[in-house]
Amino acid sequence: MKQLWLFNQINADLQRVEEELRRFVGTDYPLLDESSVHLLAAGGKRxxxxFTLLAGKFYDYSFEKLLPIAMALELIHMATLVHDDVVDASLTRRGRETVKAKWGNVVSVQTGDYLLAKSLVLIAQIDHPVISGILARVxxxxxxxxxxxxxSSFDTKQTPKQYYYRIKRKTALLISASCKLGGIASSAPPRQIWALGAYGHALGMAFQIVDDVLDITARPTELGKPVGGDLHQGIMTLPMILALRSSAEGGRLEELLAKPDKSGExxxxxxxxxxxxxxxxxxxHWVERYVAKAVGYLEELPDVTTRRALQELAEFIRVRKF
Amino acid sequence: MKQLWLFNQINADLQRVEEELRRFVGTDYPLLDESSVHLLAAGGKRxxxxFTLLAGKFYDYSFEKLLPIAMALELIHMATLVHDDVVDASLTRRGRETVKAKWGNVVSVQTGDYLLAKSLVLIAQIDHPVISGILARVxxxxxxxxxxxxxSSFDTKQTPKQYYYRIKRKTALLISASCKLGGIASSAPPRQIWALGAYGHALGMAFQIVDDVLDITARPTELGKPVGGDLHQGIMTLPMILALRSSAEGGRLEELLAKPDKSGExxxxxxxxxxxxxxxxxxxHWVERYVAKAVGYLEELPDVTTRRALQELAEFIRVRKF
Known part of the structure; x- marks a missing residue:
């Protein structure tokens, strides 16, 4: 995603966010430094x-104001990823946990806490109650x-509504906040702040559905992680919930999805x-609908280059393979 | 400890902190609500x-100002306890982890994160950069x-200095912050704020050394948890570090302490x-020294009833059996 022209406008500043993150996360504690810096070095789409930087481009763009917000958002995101790994590992490696895996868990819990605490330092410095309030509530x-x-793991009785409720919290809220906060920090008017948040929300929903689809349809080499991870972990995603309603296999599929220890076959x-x-x-189809909604909200915003970038970003979500 | 007269002055307000904590931590998410409220109900010394309330008694006591700080401090403390359990469990139950224990870990990670996030909500509301900065850095x-x-687990080459360094971060800093923040929120003069922080620091150090001594000397019925937990987990405490220097068993003791899977015998x-x-x-003897230091710092503070309570609290640390 880094190669997209969409980020041209902010690439230099995004690079500065990256450098500041590395500097900020570094610590004299070798183990913690190793795990945190390793995590950063592993990359990620940032x-x-x-989104925060792009959203900041519509009005009074101030990198100094946007920087701590962008960093805090990424730290919160990284912390949840590390803690999710603890959670996932304990679900999937049941009974077969190695000492190494355990040390991994221990360090993961502490690394996640450390990243959260570091985001707290930034949030405490921001000294803008609305911004810190949004970050806290998210x-x-x-x-x-x-x-x-x-x-709700392995619960085959879930409805799409319950799924949307979950992915809203898992993904959409933080992306929505990223856009919204960029607007707030650049003194966007209230209606445009709202539109940025709504855009981020719709885009986040689309993004997560695509993620869940890719877990079923992608080739492992493209995805960078094993396919079928959600099936393994019993996370009921939209494709599974919808398949349970329409599959010719009916009860057999339900039985399979509810099974805790599925074989590769x-x-x-x-x-x-x-x-x-x-x-x-x-x-x-639901991805299309969310993308269309996201693009619709952009109508509220000034017609500058950034708007076009956010539009294409939304379109790109639909076709991404990783 | 709740029965001590020392808390008489603040007991009613401490009860209100308790009630507000319960209300604040409650959530519509059954599993999270259960684990968080269970944790709160399990008590603890608060x-x-x-300390925050007592420290607030020296100057302009305002329960409304002290409440969110006291709550945030307890939430941070509780979160670290829950996450420590994950850590401890994975060290001690190696290779013998049950599904139940794993679900426990998963919920523990999330419960700890939730409590930290809730403390963040409070910190964001406090809107006093010095206070939120202290909480973040701690x-x-x-x-x-x-x-x-x-x-440093199972590392028998540790010095007392390294031990003090660890327990400062593990215990003393948060107790120090509790006292200091009570002073700040009640508009104590700078020197008295410093004295409150120094008192809390010394007391926290004494408190943790006693904790580590009790892990070796207590009867399980008094302690409320198994004796020898630190030995099991390989946490090198002061009694162990000092014993390694003076024990007649010398190398045999070192070998034993370094051993990862010790039997009960x-x-x-x-x-x-x-x-x-x-x-x-x-x-x-070190506990005595820290207690004496703590009591010494109190000299800086006005001679009111609360000072006497903080003095006795320090004395009490020495003789506690739980």
Whole structure:
């Protein structure tokens, strides 16, 4: 995603965010430094900082104001990723945990806490109650989404509504906040701040549905992680929920999805049945709808280059393969 | 500790902190609500809120100002406890982790994150950069202390200096902040704010050394948790570090302390050797010194009832059995 022209406008500043993050996260504690810097070095799309910077371009762009917000957003995102790994590992490696895996968990918990604490330092410095309030509330809601995901694992009775509720908290709220905060920090008018938040929300929803579709349809080499991870972990995604309603396999698919320890073969069968059910196309239909909504909200914003970038970013979400 | 007269002055307000905490932590998410409220209901000494309220008594006591600080401090403390459990469990139950234990870990990580995020909501509302800055920096340093503890597990070459460095971050900094913030929120003069922080720091150090001594000397029924937990987890405490220097068993004790999977019998032997070495008395000598320092700092503060309470609290630390 880094190669896209969409980021041309902010690439230099995004690079500065990256450098500041590395400097800020570094610590004299070797283990913590290693794990945190490793995590940063592993990259990631830096989507949240990018949205903040792009959203800041519509009005009074001030990199100094946007920087701590962009950094805090990325730190919160990274912290949830590390803690999700703890969660995922304990679900998928049941009974077969190695000492190494355990040390990994221990360090993961602490690294996540450290990143959260560092984001707290930034938030405390921002000294803008509206901004810090938004970041705080998003953090709470993300935790609520995560616990909902844990609770609903392997639950085949979930509705699309429950799924949307979860991914809103898991993904859409933070992306929405990233856009909104860019608007707030650049003194956008209230209606435009709202539109930026609404754009980020719709885009985040689309982004997560695509993520969940790719977990079923992607080639492992493209995805950079094993396909079928959600099936393994019992995370019921939209393609699964829709397939349960339309698959010719009906009860057999339900039984399979509810099964806690699926073999590789069972995962393949489940993927096959989901693909055949038409649930992928139906899921992508919802992606289209969210992307269209996102693009619609942009109408509220001034017609500058950045708007075109945000439009194309939304279109790109639909076709991404990674 | 709740029964001590020391808290008489603030008992009603401490009760209000408790009620506000319960209300604030409650959520519509059953699993999260259950784990968080369970954690709160399990009690605890609420030492940090108590220190904040007591420290607030010297100058312009305002419960409304002290409340969010006291709540945030307790939430941070609770979050670290929950996350420490994840850490501890993965160290001690190696290879024998049950599904139940794993679900426990998953929920623990999320519950800890949730409590941290809730503290963030309070901190964002406080809108006093000095106060939120202190809370943020303490959180970072606590993470650094925890990672240091993980890194130094089973390391018998540790010096007392390294131990003090760790427990400062693990315990003393948060208690110090509790006292200091009570002073700041009640408009204490700078020198008195410093004295409150110094008192809390010395007291926190004494408190943690006693904790570590009790892990070796207490009866399980008094302690409320198994004795020898630190030996199990390989956490090198002051009594162990001092015993390694003076024990007649020398190398045999070192070998035992460095051993990752100690049997119950080995734990008992280690406890016996440590007791015989005189390290317990020597550790308690350091407790006396810290308590004396803590009491000394109180001289800087107005001679009101609260000062007497803080003095006795310091004295009490020395003799506590739980």
């Amino acid at each position: 989507l949240r900082p990018a 953090s709470v809601e993300m935790c609520q989404g995560e616990i909902q995901q844990i609770k 069972e995962i393949s069968t489940a993927i096959e049945w989901i693909r055949r059910s038409g649930a992928i196309e139906e899921s992508m | 030492l940090r809120p108590a 959180s970072v340093e606590m993470c650094q202390g925890e990672i240091q503890q993980i890194k 080995e734990i008992s032997t280690a406890i016996e050797w440590i007791r015989r070495s005189g390290a317990i008395e020597e550790s308690m």
